[in-house]
Amino acid sequence: MAASDYDVAVVGGGLVGAATAWGLAREGCRVALLDEGDRAVRASRGNFALVWVQSKGLGLAAYAGWTVRSSNAWADFAATLKEETGLDVCFQRPGGFHLALSERELEARATTLKRLHNQPGIVDYKTEILDHSQVAKMLPDIGREVVGASYCPLDGHVNSLRLFRTLHTAIHARGVKYLPSHRVENIVREEGEFRLTTTQGEVRAGRVALAAGNANMRLAPMVGLEAPMKPERGQIVVTERLRPFLHHPVVTLRQTDEGTVMIGDSKEESLDPTGLTLGVSATEAERAVRQFPLLANVNVVRTWSAIRVMTQDGFPIYDESETHPGAFVLCCHSGVTLAANHALTVAPMIARGALDKTLVAPFSARRFHVQEAG
Numbered sequence: 001m002a003a004s005d006y007d008v009a010v011v012g013g014g015l016v017g018a019a020t021a022w023g024l025a026r027e028g029c030r031v032a033l034l035d036e037g038d039r040a041v042r043a044s045r046g047n048f049a050l051v052w053v054q055s056k057g058l059g060l061a062a063y064a065g066w067t068v069r070s071s072n073a074w075a076d077f078a079a080t081l082k083e084e085t086g087l088d089v090c091f092q093r094p095g096g097f098h099l100a101l102s103e104r105e106l107e108a109r110a111t112t113l114k115r116l117h118n119q120p121g122i123v124d125y126k127t128e129i130l131d132h133s134q135v136a137k138m139l140p141d142i143g144r145e146v147v148g149a150s151y152c153p154l155d156g157h158v159n160s161l162r163l164f165r166t167l168h169t170a171i172h173a174r175g176v177k178y179l180p181s182h183r184v185e186n187i188v189r190e191e192g193e194f195r196l197t198t199t200q201g202e203v204r205a206g207r208v209a210l211a212a213g214n215a216n217m218r219l220a221p222m223v224g225l226e227a228p229m230k231p232e233r234g235q236i237v238v239t240e241r242l243r244p245f246l247h248h249p250v251v252t253l254r255q256t257d258e259g260t261v262m263i264g265d266s267k268e269e270s271l272d273p274t275g276l277t278l279g280v281s282a283t284e285a286e287r288a289v290r291q292f293p294l295l296a297n298v299n300v301v302r303t304w305s306a307i308r309v310m311t312q313d314g315f316p317i318y319d320e321s322e323t324h325p326g327a328f329v330l331c332c333h334s335g336v337t338l339a340a341n342h343a344l345t346v347a348p349m350i351a352r353g354a355l356d357k358t359l360v361a362p363f364s365a366r367r368f369h370v371q372e373a374g
């Protein structure tokens with residue numbers, strides 16, 4: 001049997017695939033990273049760049065623990081990337097806010113967090129409900145309509161485009177073979193190796209890790225796996241650069257390291273990444289001005305939409321194939337937040353040839369069958 005070209009072929013060069021490929025290379029694997037190239041529809045280029053913990057895990061307590069783990073590993077992850085590439089991804093974790101514009105919103109927020117933290121097996125981390133004056137101490141420019149907020153010290157943000165570039169720089173430096181314009185059309189397992197038919201010929205590898213975002217839905221069944229997805233569109237508005245005023249990210253609004261303000265958090269069923277719904281941008285902008293009146297006369301310089309990589313229940317899928325040993329799938333919304341876990345925890349498992357039971361038990365796609373049976 002000829003030796004495979006690579007130890008692992010990672011399919012998908014977005015943030016999930018690139019972080020996983022970097023982690024695998026650090027474990028000494030020979031890695032190929034196959035992608036469709038820069039014309040691809042990529043959530044990794046259109047996201048809001050939060051490293052966000054509060055409100056994660058309602059309905060799946062393990063997701064809260066997994067998210068807290070990544071948030072706690074992020075600073076080391078960013079520092080190691082800087083060491084290897086000299087590039088700073090501008091990670092900050094000053095704590096984050098979810099602002100409420102009415103007593104009713106604040107009550108609903110408190111109820112949601114109480115339900116989240118009362119779940120059996122939930123990891124213990126701090127979130128608190130603050131009133132207007134307490135919020136104003138940390139966010140002095142809030143408007144009178146802000147009645148309060150939930151605050152979590154584990155929340156932060158990053159420059160996600162710089163993260164994307166830094167990961168690709170890091171994998172190049174570690175000898176990962178990046179193969180853009182290599183769309184995978186088919187995958188078979190023969191004689192103990194995977195043969196991936198791409199638009200640019202065949203690639204052979206001992207293992208395969210599917211990190212192709214929503215396209216995992218089509219690819220996973222080729223290797224005896226499943227990835228039931230329910231993509232949705234999000235829209236983001238970006239302002240001109242402003243003096244630094246917002247030193248904490250808000251779940252719908254953050255000031256970037258470049259001074260611009262990003263406003264986002266819409267959900268539409270559309271799958272058209274080129275379309276924009278003006279009414280959605282208007283609603284986002286209107287709420288932002290009520291939260292921070294100083295934004296009222298600020299210029300919008302850009303707005304875009306992007307398709308979220310969303311599983312059917314919104315929680316990540318990490319799974320390994322029983323019928324095709326050596327095949328793995330990773331798909332998640334929050335691929336910025338979870339990047340530290342993908343590089344530092346999931347990749348070493350794939351390098352060892354098996355995912356830990358503690359990861360598969362809560363995050364395997366088999367849960368959808370339980371839900372169907374329920």
Ligand SMILES: Cc1cc2nc3c(=O)[nH]c(=O)nc-3n(C[C@H](O)[C@H](O)[C@H](O)COP(=O)(O)OP(=O)(O)OC[C@H]3O[C@@H](n4cnc5c(N)ncnc54)[C@H](O)[C@@H]3O)c2cc1C
Pocket residue numbers: 011012013014015016017034035036037040041042043044045046047048049050051052182183184185211212213214215219233234235236264305306307308309331332333334335336337338
């Ligand atoms: C509007 C919006 C806001 C967001 N905000 C945040 C946030 O604040 N914080 C956060 O943590 N996350 C956020 N996310 C989510 C985050 O962007 C994604 O979780 C992350 O980018 C997912 O990356 P991915 O690599 O799985 O998918 P993508 O970035 O979509 O990459 C998938 C890659 O797979 C490749 N591919 C597909 N099919 C094939 C094939 N057959 N062969 C080869 N390659 C293939 C594509 O070319 C693409 O490059 C947001 C997403 C959106 C849309």
